[in-house]
Amino acid sequence: DVKVTQSSRYLVKRTGEKVFLECVQDMDHENMFWYRQDPGLGLRLIYFSYDVKMKEKGDIPEGYSVSREKKERFSLILESASTNQTSMYLCASSPGGVSLSGQYFGPGTRLTVT
Amino acid sequence: QKEVEQDPGPLSVPEGAIVSLNCTYSNSAFQYFMWYRQYSRKGPELLMYTYSSGNKEDGRFTAQVDKSSKYISLFIRDSQPSDSATYLCAMSSQGAQKLVFGQGTRLTINP
Numbered sequence: 408d409v410k411v412t413q414s415s416r417y418l419v420k421r422t423g424e425k426v427f428l429e430c431v432q433d434m435d436h437e438n439m440f441w442y443r444q445d446p447g448l449g450l451r452l453i454y455f456s457y458d459v460k461m462k463e464k465g466d467i468p469e470g471y472s473v474s475r476e477k478k479e480r481f482s483l484i485l486e487s488a489s490t491n492q493t494s495m496y497l498c499a500s501s502p503g504g505v506s507l508s509g510q511y512f513g514p515g516t517r518l519t520v521t
Numbered sequence: 522q523k524e525v526e527q528d529p530g531p532l533s534v535p536e537g538a539i540v541s542l543n544c545t546y547s548n549s550a551f552q553y554f555m556w557y558r559q560y561s562r563k564g565p566e567l568l569m570y571t572y573s574s575g576n577k578e579d580g581r582f583t584a585q586v587d588k589s590s591k592y593i594s595l596f597i598r599d600s601q602p603s604d605s606a607t608y609l610c611a612m613s614s615q616g617a618q619k620l621v622f623g624q625g626t627r628l629t630i631n632p
Contacts, residue, residue: 449623512557515562
């Protein structure tokens with residue numbers, strides 16, 4: 408069964424802290440994605456990676472960075488957390504190439520920055 | 522104008538009703554169309570996907586794509602309270618790895 412896991416379901420951090428969100432997939436997928444989901448704004452793509460050590464900016468990369476050292480793991484880093492980064496963060500993965508299988512999502516991390 | 526438009530609802534219907542959820546889009550290059558279901562406090566799960574135009578049926582769910590009108594639909598027959606969730610449409614063009622999502626429609630099925 409397809410599985411994407413995220414390191415934390417709930418996280419509370421203080422303004423200015425460095426925050427790491429981890430995502431692991433066990434499907435040998437080439438592509439991995441980080442989204443944030445906010446009421447009224449839907450899903451917005453932060454970054455994605457189509458191969459190890461490769462990354463591309465999504466629609467809202469400001470204030471975030473990513474790391475992909477291994478195929479199965481994709482990390483989202485908030486260099487200096489701010490209150491406007493309070494959100495639900497979702498990781499997803501998908502096979503490379505033309506894919507009819509869509510993206511598979513993790514359960515999400517609800518991050519609160521105080 | 523957003524590339525993908527989806528009425529956020531909320532939509533509330535009685536159990537057993539037929540539900541119609543819709544999205545419109547502006548990018549004629551979109552070829553892959555998907556529907557995701559997201560329960561409260563969970564990640565989205567892929568419900569159905571279709572390539573190009575036409576219909577696809579899976580149990581009580583039917584996905585329909587009309588590329589000439591740039592309009593996709595998801596029909597739920599004999600709706601159940603367990604169908605209560607947010608439904609997101611998503612689409613992509615040939616060769617693209619990124620999906621473009623609709624805002625999601627929040628659906629409640631009342632017993």
